[in-house]
Amino acid sequence: MKKPKLSFWQIWNLSFGFLGVQIGYSLQNSNTSSIFESLGADVSHLSYFWLAAPVAGMIIQPLVGLFSDGTWTRLGRRVPYILGGAVVSTVALALMPNSPTLLTFAPLVVGALILLFMDLSFNVTMQPFRALVADMLDDSQKTQGYVVQTFLINLGAVVGAVLPLLMTLCGVSDEAPAGQVPDHIAYSYYIGGAILLLTVLVTACRAREYPPEEFARYNAIAEPAAERPGFAALLRNVPPAMLRLGVTQFFSWAALFLMWTYLKPAITGVVTDHATGELLSTGATQTWVGVLNGIYPVPACIAALFLGRVAARWGNRPVYVVTLLCGAAGFAGLWMLRDQYALMVPMIGIGIAWAGILAMPYAILSLAVEPRHMGVYMGIFNFTVVIPQIVIGLTGGAIVTLCFAGDARSMLLLAAVFMLLAALSAVWTAKSPAAKSEAQ
Template sequence: MHNNKPQLGFWQIWNMCFGFLGIQFGFALQNANVSRIFETLGADYNNLAILWVAAPVTGLIVQPIIGYLSDNTWTRLGRRRPYFLMGAVLACTALFIMPHSPTLWIAAGMLWILDASINISMEPTRAFVGDMLPKNQRGTGYAMQSFFIGVASVIASALPWMMANWFDISNTAPAGMIPDSVKFSFYFGGIAFLGAIIWTVVTTPEYSPEQQAEFEKAELAQAGSEEVMYHSETRSAKTYFQWGGVSTLIGLVAGGYIHQNIATLDKNLYILAGIFLLFGLLQLVAGWLTTQAKTNNGFVTVMGDLFAMPAAMRQLAFVQFFSWFPFFAMWTYMTAAVTSYHFGTGDPTSSLYAEGADWVGILFSTYNGVTVIAALIIPLLVKRIGLKTTHMVNLVLGGLGFISFVLIRDPDYLVLPMIGVGFAWASILSLPYAILSNVLPTRKMGVFMGIFNYFIVLPQILAASVLGFLVSKIFDNQPVFALVVGGASMLLAGALALRVQQPKDVA
């Protein structure tokens, strides 16, 4: 008789997810203040696009590696917790150092280190929920993570303002210097990051590998089949070489074409060609290692698992791709869209532009605040209509919210579509992981969660590559249509969510 994984109480789930509060402090401070730091240190954004691609590419590399390592780790501290702690210590150090960067390129290097450190902590926390909770509680667990993401985003984004207005810390500084309000915000964020992770490490012991094996057998027995489980697939060197050769050729041809037509194309399209080239080269390396019988390593394992994903994970990857694309469109073009379309100005030096940009800050606060509330409502919806139907509903709300930006002319009413965007954001941060964890074996949870991150990074790279071209060449320099494209993408994601296969024992 196999044992079922025990149900956990509210405060146990709270404690195991509390570390995400700290992780999001790091991300929110990074997202809200890195541009300010770069600008202070003399950045020319037209020549530094690679910096903004470097951060997600860092996650692309780091998360599968950490997932593979944590799947194969067992220490006195546990399986995932050593990586939580290591990432938190590194991120805390980076948060303390970054606002003291003397030059732009040191700040850029610290951004990479900070992003890599955050990813070291983040990846195992996703797998941790799948490790610790039974299937019927995973939606609640990931929704709790969304709750902490929303709370941390609201607080951390406002920290420099709070430092200046509540604690009378200067928000100005001489040329080339970072204001004290930003420095103290980063200090606070570093302490919050490390403290929250330590809380989770101390309060939540992990199950042993033997216990996890028993739980997995019980889940299989209840499902009545092994169709939900991963089956190892050995890829031949020939297959690696075929995929690698085709992808490398596409990258080279596309890069050459862009170079020849750069006068009429956007230079950011080079990023897309570079991704094909990188993927091809990685496949060729995996093929060479296979010919040398050097397959017992994390690199070849990740390359093989990428093509051996369970059917539900492949279906969910498309949902994830089309649901993240709109948010990168929003983060990139929301300010330009609102100031030009709703406030009627494209002059960054005008008072009207400043008013529109400030209103965008309110809109961002709105969707992050709604995320906190939605994270409490989503588990209730899941109990009534199931995981994938709840996700579909939330994505449709978000898609309609994005599209309505072109229909609503009065900026005051833009708060309404941001409610739908907030529900979509809370759902994207929780339900795909709940669905995914139900179709993955515990022994491969980490590496597959890391691979799943590809479908967050790839739409960001696509958005960075093609949205500028679409806005300038197709939409006559009207950035509001980038949000419309994002809304259509999210509606497509909602439709695709209904196609995701789930185990028979999961609603």
């Protein structure tokens, strides 16, 4: 029995809360290092604070998925976790810029605890959105559902990135005494927290999850819920499609992490001013890296508007492969080009790949996983996002030193190779007969 088709705005409301979550993530990504520096953290120790996000994701997302798979309340199956996580996330966003005053003799410790608190709550809020789309949508609409999520994710990234600038333009001070967080950052966190809570409330009020009997009927589930296997058994029986997608995920996320880590040192002393042809200063290069990082979510938003239609015609995997090839070309362009404005062009290809990476694997996976275990497997699938980043984080220094004699620019070429391998592995996945979504 097929699930009823949902309208565009019903699909939009299923993921609307993701917009607020991503604004929170964007604020965190853009400002965490500067906040901890203001609290007295040594620059050489900043990377340790960044481990909070992937570690929290690895622990929390599978657990939330497992628990939400077996949760049935008046609010639904996933919504209670989304709503509870959003409330805690809002509190964490309000506390973060105030960490210097919460414990004056150890503000860095307080900041670290709040950061961990924030990452845990973000993951609790975010994880059920992936499963909610799969729960509520018919197979023919799942790709559209994840494409809408991709659009909202990138829109949230842009909004979160520009909020501090908007605060400054509105006259909020961007200066602060030593050991304090500037007002323009603090107000951005407050506004971001309010948006997060409001957008999640829209999803909580508008999303009407199927009750257990109806869900079982739509998904042909005959066994009672009490016979659900444990986490260890589910981990041992990971669907083959997830393992194959994991190969593609490893190379694509490794490529992205290389860019996030090495773009600034890669173009410092190399990129030239478009007007004069002279090398940009270190400060100007840092500013331009911020511009480049702010560009790729824009083409990702635009690409997301078309991915669903193209995938409906050509299939999920061919579209996935093409987006990854665009990313490989983009990374190669970053490695080759030197003019500051010319470097903006490759970010278009990377943005298209980013859109594909955020949408296509989840659309493919949702068609290959048993509906009753959707939550836990979506959580386990997060391993394929986190592990490549940890691996590159631990080995990147040795690679750039031993393989490239300290030339950070070569890491962009390595990123291009990784993204090409991701595209090739996606072709291999497409030929596998075991994937349930093969006909899609």
